[in-house]
Amino acid sequence: MKEKTSPIAKLYLFAVILILYAPIFYLIYYSFNSGGTMSGFESFTFDYYIEVFEDVRLITIVLNTIVIALLSALFATIIGTLGALAIHLMKKRQNTILGLNNVLIVSPDVIIGASFLILFTIAGIGLGFTSVLLSHIAFSIPIVVLMVLPKLAEMNPSLIDAARDLGASRFDVFTKVIIPYINPGIFAGFFMALTYSLDDFAVTFFVTGNGFSTLSVEIYSMARRGISLHINALSTLLFLVTLLLVAIYYILSQRGALKIGGFRR
Amino acid sequence: MNHKFIRNLYAVPYVIWILLFVIAPIILVLYYSFFDIHGNFSLVNYERFFTPVYLKLTLDSFWYAFLITFFSLIVAYPTAYLLTKTRHKQLWLLLIIVPSWINLLLKAYAFMGIFGTYGAANNFLEFIGIGAKQILFTDFSFVFVSVYIFIPFMILPIFNALNNINPALIEAANDLGASKFMTFRRVIFPLTLDGVKTGCQVVFIPSLSLFMLTRLIAGNRVITLGTAIEQHFLVTQDWGMGATISVFLFLIMFIIVRFTGIGKRGA
Numbered sequence: 001m002k003e004k005t006s007p008i009a010k011l012y013l014f015a016v017i018l019i020l021y022a023p024i025f026y027l028i029y030y031s032f033n034s035g036g037t038m039s040g041f042e043s044f045t046f047d048y049y050i051e052v053f054e055d056v057r058l059i060t061i062v063l064n065t066i067v068i069a070l071l072s073a074l075f076a077t078i079i080g081t082l083g084a085l086a087i088h089l090m091k092k093r094q095n096t097i098l099g100l101n102n103v104l105i106v107s108p109d110v111i112i113g114a115s116f117l118i119l120f121t122i123a124g125i126g127l128g129f130t131s132v133l134l135s136h137i138a139f140s141i142p143i144v145v146l147m148v149l150p151k152l153a154e155m156n157p158s159l160i161d162a163a164r165d166l167g168a169s170r171f172d173v174f175t176k177v178i179i180p181y182i183n184p185g186i187f188a189g190f191f192m193a194l195t196y197s198l199d200d201f202a203v204t205f206f207v208t209g210n211g212f213s214t215l216s217v218e219i220y221s222m223a224r225r226g227i228s229l230h231i232n233a234l235s236t237l238l239f240l241v242t243l244l245l246v247a248i249y250y251i252l253s254q255r256g257a258l259k260i261g262g263f264r265r
Numbered sequence: 266m267n268h269k270f271i272r273n274l275y276a277v278p279y280v281i282w283i284l285l286f287v288i289a290p291i292i293l294v295l296y297y298s299f300f301d302i303h304g305n306f307s308l309v310n311y312e313r314f315f316t317p318v319y320l321k322l323t324l325d326s327f328w329y330a331f332l333i334t335f336f337s338l339i340v341a342y343p344t345a346y347l348l349t350k351t352r353h354k355q356l357w358l359l360l361i362i363v364p365s366w367i368n369l370l371l372k373a374y375a376f377m378g379i380f381g382t383y384g385a386a387n388n389f390l391e392f393i394g395i396g397a398k399q400i401l402f403t404d405f406s407f408v409f410v411s412v413y414i415f416i417p418f419m420i421l422p423i424f425n426a427l428n429n430i431n432p433a434l435i436e437a438a439n440d441l442g443a444s445k446f447m448t449f450r451r452v453i454f455p456l457t458l459d460g461v462k463t464g465c466q467v468v469f470i471p472s473l474s475l476f477m478l479t480r481l482i483a484g485n486r487v488i489t490l491g492t493a494i495e496q497h498f499l500v501t502q503d504w505g506m507g508a509t510i511s512v513f514l515f516l517i518m519f520i521i522v523r524f525t526g527i528g529k530r531g532a
Contacts, residue, residue, distance in 0.1 A: 013347045013357075016340065020364045020416065023375035026385065030378065038378030039388070083279030100287050106466070106522055108474035110491040111511045114498050115290030118297060118508070138286035141279070201370055201477060202491075206498065219370040223481055227378060235371045242366050250359060 024239060031232035038227055048233035058218070058234070064129075065198065065215040072136035073193035079137070080144025080193075081186050085178070087145065088152040101142045112139060113206030120207060127209030135207050136197045143196060144189030151185030152178075191249060294515070297508035310509035319493075323513070326489040329404075330472040333411045337468050338461065340412065341419035345460075348420070349427045358424060365417035373481045376410045377401065380482075402484030410482045411472055419464040426460025427453070462525040470518050490514050 026038070031049070035042035052058060087097055104112060116138070120131045159181070163173045179186075201216035208217055215238075222231050301309045313319060344361070351357045364372070379385045380400040387397040400406050430453065438448040474491025488496075490510055497507030 009347050009350070012343060013351070016344045016416075017360060019413070020361065023372055023379060023413070024364060024367055026379055027371065027375045037383070038381065039383035039385070079278045079282055082275045083282070086273070086276035086279055097283070100283050103287050103291075106470060106518060108470055108491060108514060108518065110474040110476060110494045111294070111514055111518075112290075114494055114507060114511055115294045116286075117498060118293045118504065119285075119290050122293065138282065141282055141286075145279075195366060199366070199368060201368075202474070205477075206495075216368055216370050219368065219374065220477060220481075223370060223374045223377065227374075227381070231371070231374055235368075235374070238371065239367060242363070246359070246363055246366065 024235070027232045028236045028239065031229055031236050033229060036229060038229075038232070048229045049236075051230055052233045052237070055230075061213050061215055061218050064212065068129075068133055068136055068214060069194050069197040072133055072140055072197045073190050075137045076140035076193045077144050077186060077190045080141045080189055081148050081182070083141065084145045084148035084152060084182075084185075087149065101145050103142075104139050105142050105146075109200070109202030110206075113203040116203065117206045127207055128212040131207045131209070132204055132212060132214065135203050136200065139200070139203060140193035140196050143192045144186075147189035147192060148182055148185040151182040155181050187252075195245075291515070294508045294511050297504050298512050300505040302503045302505060310505050313506060314509055314513065319510070322488055322493060323490060325487075326473050326491075329408065329411075329487060329489060330469050332408050333415060333472040334465050334469045336408065336412045337415045337419040338465065341416055341464065342423055342461070344416075345420045345423040345427055348424055354428070358421075361420055362417050365414075369414060370477065370481075372414060373410060373478055376406065376413075376482060380406050401482065402486055404483070404487060407478060407483035407487045410478060411475060414478075415468045415472065418467045422460040422463040422467070423457060424460075426457040430456050466521060466525040470521060473514060473517065 030038045030041070032044050032046070033041045034045035034047065083101075087094060087101075090097065112135075116131070116135050117127075120127060120134075125131055125134070155178070159177055160173055163177045168176065199216070200214075201220060204214050205217050205220065208214070213221075219231060219234070222228060298310055299306055299308065301307045348354055348357050348361070381387070382397065382399075382401075384400075386400055391397055434452055434456070435448060438452045443451065473489060474494070475489060476491040476495040479485065479487045479489055479492045490513070494507050494510050494514070497503045497510065
């Protein structure tokens with residue numbers, strides 16, 4: 001009974017997708033411009049890419065960003081999964097805890113950044129790697145919880161009873177029954193935490209000191225100084241990495257392990 | 266240390282996280298809002314918030330957030346609707362979501378080029394005979410870029426809501442003689458209202474606090490609540506005032522979440 005989409009409808013959809021991608025391809029196109037500006041293409045050059053690869057500072061920042069993302073996603077996944085388990089096993093006050101859990105998801109980035117800045121200052125934690133890592137762990141935990149909880153909810157409790165009856169210890173039940181069952185949720189949570197961390201600008205901007213920087217903060221300060229095709233070359237590379245991640249994510253989701261998601265803080 | 270405590274040991278990191286990174290920050294922000302710039306306890310920040318300068322700022326902020334949400338919805342709803350009609354809808358949806366995974370700063374930076382004096386937008390305006398205009402650093406550019414950034418986040422929950430509609434309901438409406446428009450107005454739209462609410466929530470709240478866009482695209486012309494907080498915390502170092510604005514932003518957020526409901530988000 002599916003009706004055919006009209007040409008106007010197709011055109012509209014096509015236009016929206018075109019507009020969504022146009023700025024990204026605009027950046028990529030001018031990254032090859034020897035003219036040095038984002039207007040009037042002079043001639044083709046790879047200079048900016050070479051510059052990016054020769055910029056030790058920038059490469060350090062890229063590495064920092066990746067290390068922070070991986071570490072924070074890892075810690076957030078562990079703490080979040082245990083938290084989801086705790087919430088799942090709770091008899092009462094589940095909604096209160098869930099409410100607290102979601103505070104950091106709905107709060108505007110600026111408030112999270114500002115309040116963490118106060119927190120770190122009072123706690124005497126110097127601004128830099130540690131403060132950025134702690135913040136990223138902190139704002140990624142709730143999303144992991146939200147990804148793992150539904151998996152726990154759909155798990156049949158008799159599975160655990162059966163394992164217990166067959167003589168499995170508490171630890172065995174956890175590692176051999178529960179974890180394998182909720183694994184897709186854990187993986188999705190890890191992936192979301194990773195993208196949160198890589199994407200974050202506002203929170204990092206508040207809690208990073210002078211000596212430490214992530215890619216988003218660096219791009220911001222470069223962009224405030226004006227247009228430099230350096231950034232364009234960098235964005236091409238990042239776009240390729242993003243596509244790679246998307247491809248991996250899509251393949252995994254096709255296997256039925258994950259649902260395409262787009263949670264946003 | 267009783268037995269029950271040891272059994273619940275695994276929950277400890279999560280509880281610590283709630284105490285340290287959810288509850289403590291809220292209390293600290295509230296606490297700081299009662300101190301003036303010299304560190305004396307006072308209500309001066311609250312008095313200042315209710316002066317015309319800050320009230321106008323709050324209203325402006327709301328107005329921009331409203332515009333951004335409104336235009337995002339106008340573009341996103343038909344897109345989501347058409348997406349559900351395509352054959353490989355999950356693949357098309359992915360295509361829409363991919364741009365949201367590109368770093369926000371890069372997208373803002375791209376628009377600095379496109380809207381620049383010699384950028385693509387002005388070339389186009391020249392070409393159709395209107396002539397070059399100042400586009401960057403205007404209200405228009407701020408709203409446009411924000412809408413651009415938020416569209417995928419608006420599409421996703423609406424798409425999910427549309428996708429969950431039981432087709433039998435639409436068939437029933439058809440069989441009972443409802444016109445296409447009638448079916449949409451009486452059946453489809455009410456059923457997607459939750460998706461629309463979620464979409465509005467995930468667009469409206471962040472757009473109150475977009476300080477990086479106001480700096481890069483609006484060139485300090487637009488000042489939102491977020492810009493003001495950033496300014497107080499990182500530039501003028503008046504943490505008390507920054508905290509006070511944060512308290513109000515937090516309250517606003519709380520009210521909006523209450524209105525639109527939580528827990529029924531995208532994905």
